[in-house]
Amino acid sequence: AWSRLSSIPVKHPLTFGVAISTVKTSFSDLLVQKVVEKKEAVDWKRNAAFAAFGCFYLGGVQYAIYVPLFGRMFPGAASFASKSIRQKLKDTKGMMALGAQVFLDQCVHHPLMYFPAFYMTRELVMREKPDIRACLAQYRENMAEDLKALWKIWVPATAVNFAFMPMWGRIPWVAGTSLVWTCVLSTMRGGDIAHSEDVAGGAVTGASYQILREGLDEMFTCPIDLDPDMSHFCLTAHGPDRAGWVAKVARAVANGGGNVTHSKMVRMGHEFVILMHVAVPPEQLRQLLLDLKQKQELRPLEIRTSSLTRRQTGRYDKPLMGFSIHCVGEDRPGMLAAISEKVCSLGMSVDNISTELRMNKQGRREFVVNADCTTSFMSPKDKDRLDEVIHSLDELKLNLDLDVLDIRIHTS
Numbered sequence: 001a002w003s004r005l006s007s008i009p010v011k012h013p014l015t016f017g018v019a020i021s022t023v024k025t026s027f028s029d030l031l032v033q034k035v036v037e038k039k040e041a042v043d044w045k046r047n048a049a050f051a052a053f054g055c056f057y058l059g060g061v062q063y064a065i066y067v068p069l070f071g072r073m074f075p076g077a078a079s080f081a082s083k084s085i086r087q088k089l090k091d092t093k094g095m096m097a098l099g100a101q102v103f104l105d106q107c108v109h110h111p112l113m114y115f116p117a118f119y120m121t122r123e124l125v126m127r128e129k130p131d132i133r134a135c136l137a138q139y140r141e142n143m144a145e146d147l148k149a150l151w152k153i154w155v156p157a158t159a160v161n162f163a164f165m166p167m168w169g170r171i172p173w174v175a176g177t178s179l180v181w182t183c184v185l186s187t188m189r190g191g192d193i194a195h196s197e198d199v200a201g202g203a204v205t206g207a208s209y210q211i212l213r214e215g216l217d218e219m220f221t222c223p224i225d226l227d228p229d230m231s232h233f234c235l236t237a238h239g240p241d242r243a244g245w246v247a248k249v250a251r252a253v254a255n256g257g258g259n260v261t262h263s264k265m266v267r268m269g270h271e272f273v274i275l276m277h278v279a280v281p282p283e284q285l286r287q288l289l290l291d292l293k294q295k296q297e298l299r300p301l302e303i304r305t306s307s308l309t310r311r312q313t314g315r316y317d318k319p320l321m322g323f324s325i326h327c328v329g330e331d332r333p334g335m336l337a338a339i340s341e342k343v344c345s346l347g348m349s350v351d352n353i354s355t356e357l358r359m360n361k362q363g364r365r366e367f368v369v370n371a372d373c374t375t376s377f378m379s380p381k382d383k384d385r386l387d388e389v390i391h392s393l394d395e396l397k398l399n400l401d402l403d404v405l406d407i408r409i410h411t412s
Contacts, residue, residue, distance in 0.1 A: 058175065111143065237304070246274070249274060319349075323393075327400075335369070
């Protein structure tokens with residue numbers, strides 16, 4: 001029985017590839033609907049549309065390119081895949097054919113065929129009123145970022161595919177790699193409703209690659225709540241700018257048993273400013289505070305400390321959702337005020353906000369705002385209210401003429 005089953009992919013590679021791609025794409029969409037969007041009821045019509053894309057394009061069109069077409073263009077591809085690594089390295093002609101296949105797939109097939117087909121399918125499936133012209137315009141705008149993200153993942157994956165997989169295994173390898181990508185994104189972005197569209201379909205795009213990077217870097221829990229058995233204090237200091245201030249303050253904290261978690265240091269003209277959150281065992285707190293104020297080498301700095309405590313349960317409403325807002329636009333007075341006023345008017349509480357001024361490649365001054373906010377009056381199930389909030393935040397891009405406005409939603 002096993003021998004018969006194992007022979008199916010070899011005897012019927014097209015049927016097997018189509019079946020695997022269909023099941024993979026359907027399962028990927030189910031992951032997004034249940035894990036990322038947290039839907040109670042599955043949208044089977046949407047799922048069927050993605051499954052059809054998996055069947056006809058990923059299973060059918062890609063099979064026609066990878067197997068019959070590449071098989072004729074590179075007659076030695078199948079025999080090259082069966083060779084050992086040592087034999088492959090000695091086969092110059094085979095290595096050149098491998099490079100040519102990867103190039104044609106990543107630099108011709110994907111930008112000219114796959115991405116347009118994927119964008120159009122997603123537009124038809126995810127939008128109530130699809131606009132094909134607008135979605136293709138969006139692809140042209142995103143093309144550079146999409147291709148850079150694609151190549152970081154798929155150039156190595158495709159090289160392994162064409163170098164080691166038998167011809168019948170090329171489509172299953174692509175399907176498996178794509179499924180792993182979707183699983184990783186769905187696991188890390190569970191509840192990120194605003195960007196479910198970027199995860200849907202399992203494609204590696206600039207948006208989905210950015211989601212992966214952000215997901216690996218995120219930490220939303222306050223250290224004061226993480227370490228309830230420690231004493232916590234905020235350290236602020238400012239004084240004449242001088243090399244070594246950060247090292248001296250950090251060393252004094254470490255020698256006193258303290259641990260710096262969140263911190264910000266910046267030079268402002270001739271002044272240097274330090275802001276630190278420090279956690280320290282309670283029995284060492286008093287001595288550390290005395291050392292910071294009495295150390296001779298720190299005297300030029302005006303050091304102030306204030307104790308921090310956890311919020312008491314029952315004294316505040318538990319956050320139900322989090323919003324990460326990233327804004328970039330030409331520097332002008334009032335940008336921070338407008339953004340923070342908008343956040344406040346929507347009933348959000350700011351957990352963390354940072355700004356910076358930078359020069360872009362064209363020499364223009366840009367103002368950058370990153371804000372992490374929470375809300376306790378709205379849950380992910382309040383779809384209409386959530387849409388209103390996102391629409392209201394989107395108005396900032398028009399009102400402030402922002403170049404970038406990115407909103408990411410997080411749920412518990």
